Amino acid sequence: MKKVLKCTLFVLGLVLILGLIVPSGALAERVIKIGVIYPLTGGAAAAGRELRAGAELAAEIANTAMTTIDMSMARNAGIKSLGGAKIKLIFKDHEGNPTLGADLAKKLILDDKVDGILGCYFSSVTKTVSAVAEQHGIPMINGTSTSPPLTQRGFKWFWRTTPHDKWFTKDLFELLKGLTEGKVKGVKAVAKKDLINIASACEKTEWGSNVSLMIQSWAKEYGYNVRKSMLYAKESPDLSSEVRSLKAARPGVMLFASYTSDAILMVKTLKAQKVKTNVIWGQDAGFEKPEFRNTLRDSIVGILTRTVFLPKVAELKKVAGQVNALYKLKTGNDLGGASARAFTGLQTWVHVLEKAASTKPTDIQRAANAIYIPGDELVVPWAGIKFSTSGDEIGQNVLGGGLIGQYQKGPDGKIGLEIVYPFDVASANMIYPFQQF
Amino acid sequence: MEILLSTIVAGLLFGMVLAMVALGLTIIFGVMDIVNFAHGEFLMIGMYTGLLTAKATGLDPLFMMPVAAGVGFLLGVLCYVGFIKFLLRGPMIAQLLGTFGLMLLLRNLALLIFGSEDRALHHGILVGQSFDIGMGVIIPATKLAAAALSVVSFLGVWLLMNRTKLGKALTATALNAQGARYMGIPTERMNALAWGIGVGTVTVAGALIVNFWSVNPFIGLLFTMIAFAIVALGGFGSVPGAFFAALVVGMITEIPGFWDFMTYTFELDWMANVPMTSLKYMWVYLAYFVIMVVRPRGLFGWKH
Numbered sequence: 001m002k003k004v005l006k007c008t009l010f011v012l013g014l015v016l017i018l019g020l021i022v023p024s025g026a027l028a029e030r031v032i033k034i035g036v037i038y039p040l041t042g043g044a045a046a047a048g049r050e051l052r053a054g055a056e057l058a059a060e061i062a063n064t065a066m067t068t069i070d071m072s073m074a075r076n077a078g079i080k081s082l083g084g085a086k087i088k089l090i091f092k093d094h095e096g097n098p099t100l101g102a103d104l105a106k107k108l109i110l111d112d113k114v115d116g117i118l119g120c121y122f123s124s125v126t127k128t129v130s131a132v133a134e135q136h137g138i139p140m141i142n143g144t145s146t147s148p149p150l151t152q153r154g155f156k157w158f159w160r161t162t163p164h165d166k167w168f169t170k171d172l173f174e175l176l177k178g179l180t181e182g183k184v185k186g187v188k189a190v191a192k193k194d195l196i197n198i199a200s201a202c203e204k205t206e207w208g209s210n211v212s213l214m215i216q217s218w219a220k221e222y223g224y225n226v227r228k229s230m231l232y233a234k235e236s237p238d239l240s241s242e243v244r245s246l247k248a249a250r251p252g253v254m255l256f257a258s259y260t261s262d263a264i265l266m267v268k269t270l271k272a273q274k275v276k277t278n279v280i281w282g283q284d285a286g287f288e289k290p291e292f293r294n295t296l297r298d299s300i301v302g303i304l305t306r307t308v309f310l311p312k313v314a315e316l317k318k319v320a321g322q323v324n325a326l327y328k329l330k331t332g333n334d335l336g337g338a339s340a341r342a343f344t345g346l347q348t349w350v351h352v353l354e355k356a357a358s359t360k361p362t363d364i365q366r367a368a369n370a371i372y373i374p375g376d377e378l379v380v381p382w383a384g385i386k387f388s389t390s391g392d393e394i395g396q397n398v399l400g401g402g403l404i405g406q407y408q409k410g411p412d413g414k415i416g417l418e419i420v421y422p423f424d425v426a427s428a429n430m431i432y433p434f435q436q437f
Numbered sequence: 438m439e440i441l442l443s444t445i446v447a448g449l450l451f452g453m454v455l456a457m458v459a460l461g462l463t464i465i466f467g468v469m470d471i472v473n474f475a476h477g478e479f480l481m482i483g484m485y486t487g488l489l490t491a492k493a494t495g496l497d498p499l500f501m502m503p504v505a506a507g508v509g510f511l512l513g514v515l516c517y518v519g520f521i522k523f524l525l526r527g528p529m530i531a532q533l534l535g536t537f538g539l540m541l542l543l544r545n546l547a548l549l550i551f552g553s554e555d556r557a558l559h560h561g562i563l564v565g566q567s568f569d570i571g572m573g574v575i576i577p578a579t580k581l582a583a584a585a586l587s588v589v590s591f592l593g594v595w596l597l598m599n600r601t602k603l604g605k606a607l608t609a610t611a612l613n614a615q616g617a618r619y620m621g622i623p624t625e626r627m628n629a630l631a632w633g634i635g636v637g638t639v640t641v642a643g644a645l646i647v648n649f650w651s652v653n654p655f656i657g658l659l660f661t662m663i664a665f666a667i668v669a670l671g672g673f674g675s676v677p678g679a680f681f682a683a684l685v686v687g688m689i690t691e692i693p694g695f696w697d698f699m700t701y702t703f704e705l706d707w708m709a710n711v712p713m714t715s716l717k718y719m720w721v722y723l724a725y726f727v728i729m730v731v732r733p734r735g736l737f738g739w740k741h
Contacts, residue, residue, distance in 0.1 A: 043555050095553060204715065228709055235555055237650040237659075240577075241693050242714050244447060248440045248697040249709070261555040261651060268559070272567045272577045272649075295559045 030085035032359060034059075034349055035108030037101055037119035037129055038342075040093035043235040043261040044121065046291045047338050051121055051144065052091060053331045054342030057323070059087045062350045069326075070319045071377055073350045081357035087350065090114060094125045096234075098206075101125035105132040115359045116140065118345050121338070123147030124206035130158045139364045141352070143345020144338055146284075147210045151388075151396040157361070159368050159387050161348050162341050163400035165207070165283065168306045169214040171402045172281055173222040175304075175421045176253065179279075179432065184420065186429020194278055194433075197227045199251035201242055201266065202283075203234040203258055211257035211283050227251055235261055243269040253279040260286035264295050271299050271437040278433035279304065281404075288337045293407070293415055300407045301415060302434040308380050309340035310405045310417045312427045320379040340379050348373065348385055368395075375399070381425075406430055439573030440701060444694025446574050452687020453584035454646065456680045458660050459667040460590060461639035467674030468611045468631035471521065474536040476664055477657025478543035479636045483509055483643020484652040485551060488558055497562045499582070502644045509640025510633040517632035522625070540657070547654035557651035564648055579648040586645060590638055591680050597634075598676060607631060611674065659718070666725035671735050678737025689720045 036055055040048040058073075063086045066074040078084035090112055094101035101120055108114045109132070117133050117140040120126045126145040133140040134155050142150065142160045146168065151160050175184070182189030200215045202208035212229055219226045228249035232242050243266070246254060254277045258266055263286025270280070280303045286292055287305035311334040314324040323343065324335045335343070348371070353359070356367035373385040383399040405417030408428055418428035462476045486505045491498035516539070524535040558564055566578035598604035609617040610627040618624050643652075650656070667686050671678030693713035700708040728735060 042553050045554050230714055231712060232714060235651075235653070237555075237652070237656055240447065240451075240649075241691065241717055244440075244443060245693055245697050245714055248694075248701055250701075261557070264559070265557065265651065268565060272565055273575050274567060274569060 030083060031088045032079065032082065032085050032353060033088050033090055033112060033114040034346070035092065035105070035112060035114035035117045035119075036089050036346075037092045037094050037104055037108070037117065037125070038121055039096045039125075040091065042095045044096055044259045046260050046289055047121060047285070048093070050289070050331075050333075050336060050339040051342040053327065054335070054339030055089060055118060055346045057327055057330060058343045058346035058350070059089050061323075061326075062087050062346070069322050071323075071347070073347060073354075073377075079350065079353050081354050082359070085353075087346070087353075089118075089346075094120055094122070094129075096122055096125070098122075098124045098128040102128040102132050105129040106136075109133070109136045109138050114138070115353075116349060116364065118143065118342075118349060121145060122205065122207065123150060123210070126150055127206055130155060133157050137361050139352075139361055139368060141345055141348055141368070143341045143348070145207070147207045148214070149210065151393045154394050156394075157365065159348075159395040159397075161345055161385055161397045161400070162308065163382075163397070163402055165211050165214050167400075168283065168402045169211065169218050171306060171404055171421060172255070172304075173218045173224070175404055176224070176279070177222060178421070178423055183423050184430045184432070185423065185426040187432045190278075190432065192223075193252075195252045196223075196225050197249065197251045198224050198253045198255060199228040199230075199246045199249040200226065200255040201228075201230045201232055201239075201246055201258075202256065203262055204231040205234055207285075208234070208257045215255055224253075232262075234259065236265065239265050239269045240273070243273050243275065247273060247275050251277055253277065253281065255281050255283070256287065257283040258286045260289045260291055263287050263289070263292055267292075267296050267299060267303070274437050276436050280434050281305065284308075284337050288405075288417075290333050290336065297415065298409070299437065301409055302407065302431045304404055304406050304420065305417070306402050306404050307337040307417070308382075308400070308402055309335055309337050310403060310419055310427075311335070312405075312417070312419050313379075313381050313403075316425070317379070317381060319376065320381075323379045335379065344378055344380050344385075347378070351377075351385075440694065440698040442572050443574045444691045444698060445688070446576060447694065448688035448691035449684060450576065450580045450584045450687070451690060452684035453587040454580060454642070455663055455667060455686055456683030457583065457587035457590055457642040457645070458639060459664040459671075459679045459683055460587075460594060460642075460676070461635035461637070462664045463668050463671070463674060463676060463679040464594065464631055464638070465635040466668065467676070468607055469521075469525070469628055470611075471525075471532050472536065473635075474533070474661065475516075475540040475543055475657075476639060477659070477661030478540050478547075479509065479512065479639045479657075480643040480646070480660050481547060481652060481654065481657040482512065482543065483640030484647040484650070484656065485547065485556075485643075486640060487644030487647045488556055488652060491558065491561070498558055498564075498644065498648055499562060502586075502641050505640045505644035506637045510637035512640070513632035513634070513636025514629045516636065517629045521632065522628070525628075540661075544654050544657065551654060553653060553655075555651040555653045558647055561648060577649060579645075583642075583645040583648070586641070590641070591676065594634070594638070595676050603630075662725075663718070663721055666721050666728075669725055669733075669735055670728050672737040673735060675735065675737040678735060682736060686721055686724070689724055690717050692720050693717055 038048045038051045065077045078086045092104040123145040146164045148164045179190045202212040282305040314321040356363040375384040404421035420430040487501045490501045563578040606622045667682045671682030696713045
């Protein structure tokens with residue numbers, strides 16, 4: 001009896017000593033903290049919700065073994081090379097404000113001690129946040145900001161998975177060229193004079209200003225005439241005078257770069273002003289959001305938007321279909337350009353951490369620079385992910401690609417996006433010219 | 438020519454809408470000599486009232502204007518009785534800072550309650566409708582309705598001020614409050630009434646404007662600035678002055694349209710890329726500045 005008592009006391013004592021010596025967190029599950037900065041309120045709140053859902057879904061898949069998903073990150077529960085460490089996302093809301101974004105990045109780095117950052121959708125915010133990350137030597141992966149100069153700054157701690165606006169805008173001009181050459185599915189060759197005059201309206205932000213410059217630059221190269229190139233104040237309460245000014249240019253093609261609330265207002269105003277044109281194209285963002293489709297309904301049939309993901313991709317690509325099903329279960333919506341790229345951004349984080357097998361920033365940096373994720377791992381229709389480490393662009397994924405979709409009404413009466421570019425994967429005949437309002 | 442005509446029509450319509458916004462400000466200033474910095478915030482409240490009641494009841498936002506008028510009238514009277522009345526006892530600077538504080542309070546309350554998101558009406562009898570009257574002139578139905586109501590409101594207020602005993606009492610209070618009191622006019626009640634009518638007209642304007650503008654807690658500032666420019670141009674306290682000044686300001690905001698007319702009529706390519714639409718409100722503030730320097734009384738002002 002005495003012996004049993006002695007043993008019990010010994011074990012209890014050992015537990016007590018261990019409890020005092022070993023920090024409480026050490027025995028707990030290891031966690032990798034990623035700070036995620038998105039616009040969760042304000043004019044782009046709807047996009048923010050999508051982005052958040054995309055990143056959260058990727059974290060769920062990474063943290064749980066899911067044999068039904070054909071992705072390497074779904075095979076293990078957590079980061080295998082880090083002993084099954086789980087990804088913990090710490091979300092912050094930048095409200096579309098670059099200064100606030102930078103403050104939040106500092107807080108995440110200094111107070112929350114995050115291992116890395118993901119964000120920020122708005123190129124203007126990504127610019128300031130990445131500067132903070134660079135200053136502190138904390139790795140940042142960006143999945144959704146498309147302003148070209150972001151990867152032309154020579155930053156060592158910044159990597160971007162999405163293709164940027166230079167290439168997306170080129171896709172548009174390839175489509176216009178295809179229209180004049182009769183390459184577009186379901187459309188006979190169009191006279192160039194019907195398309196030659198372009199009017200563009202982009203929001204006056206880092207992203208919009210660069211899109212505007214890209215449009216002018218590519219238009220010159222492809223022989224188009226930009227009759228009106230306008231920058232407007234984002235989240236404008238009224239765009240009547242802007243639309244009248246665009247209309248005055250009598251354009252054959254109207255191009256826009258707007259976030260959700262502006263994109264909706266722009267199309268409403270185009271409709272109210274009964275604007276006539278042959279092609280309306282949006283540079284993704286607001287033009288691709290579910291709110292845009294749900295609010296404007298039939299008015300958007302025929303409008304084009306560049307994107308990196310369409311529900312049609314889910315039909316063509318198995319892994320995209322599997323993830324899309326989970327996303328739909330979670331949110332009620334299909335994956336879109338924003339959510340699919342937010343998913344891919346976090347997925348890239350998981351691969352980089354797996355390769356680094358460490359949370360030391362220099363190890364992560366080395367892994368990111370050497371990473372290669374094959375295209376069949378991704379939900380987006382890209383050849384893969386591989387970052388450039390030399391030349392004009394540092395940290396840019398060189399294997400990305402874009403799509404152009406057109407809103408069309410299906411046989412069930414529902415409005416959805418059909419792929420019209422690249423021509424070889426077109427999922428429907430293109431509607432041309434744009435049905436007049 | 439299409440561009441010119443549509444620009445003039447758009448300028449006049451927008452001017453009439455702005456007139457409605459400035460009406461309340463001119464009434465309050467005319468009667469009480471108070472510069473109300475919170476004017477735009479009352480408009481914002483009117484916009485939220487129209488938007489939220491329409492969404493809650495499922496009725497068209499046009500039917501919500503009486504609700505907005507009621508809310509505005511009550512709010513105006515409450516503001517006067519609970520706050521402005523006390524400010525009047527202090528120096529002019531107390532009134533300026535007081536209404537500035539009221540502006541910040543209302544804006545931040547809205548931010549707390551509604552968040553910073555833009556909200557807009559997408560459906561309604563007039564929303565998205567427009568009339569093509571030929572010559573390339575398209576008139577949006579919402580703006581036409583707002584302009585028509587603006588004219589009716591101005592006529593109503595003008596008749597009230599000039600053809601009724603109540604109006605004369607309000608004018609007497611404005612000209613000489615002490616003298617009016619000696620004549621048996623309840624000046625306190627007149628002041629409260631002026632605030633009720635002033636805020637009521639601007640909330641009705643808000644309920645109409647929300648048919649074609651989105652609303653967020655910060656929308657008031659733009660309208661406050663424009664309303665001040667209108668009232669300064671028309672003459673502080675002058676009801677007809679405010680109306681005509683609003684038409685002028687409406688045309689000033691359409692300077693980009695006139696610019697486009699010149700650009701495309703004379704094919705002056707260099708003009709196409711001047712960012713005139715980005716500067717559309719700058720001309721209004723410039724006009725405000727010039728009027729304050731050159732003729733502080735405004736065009737029709739009777740206050741000294």
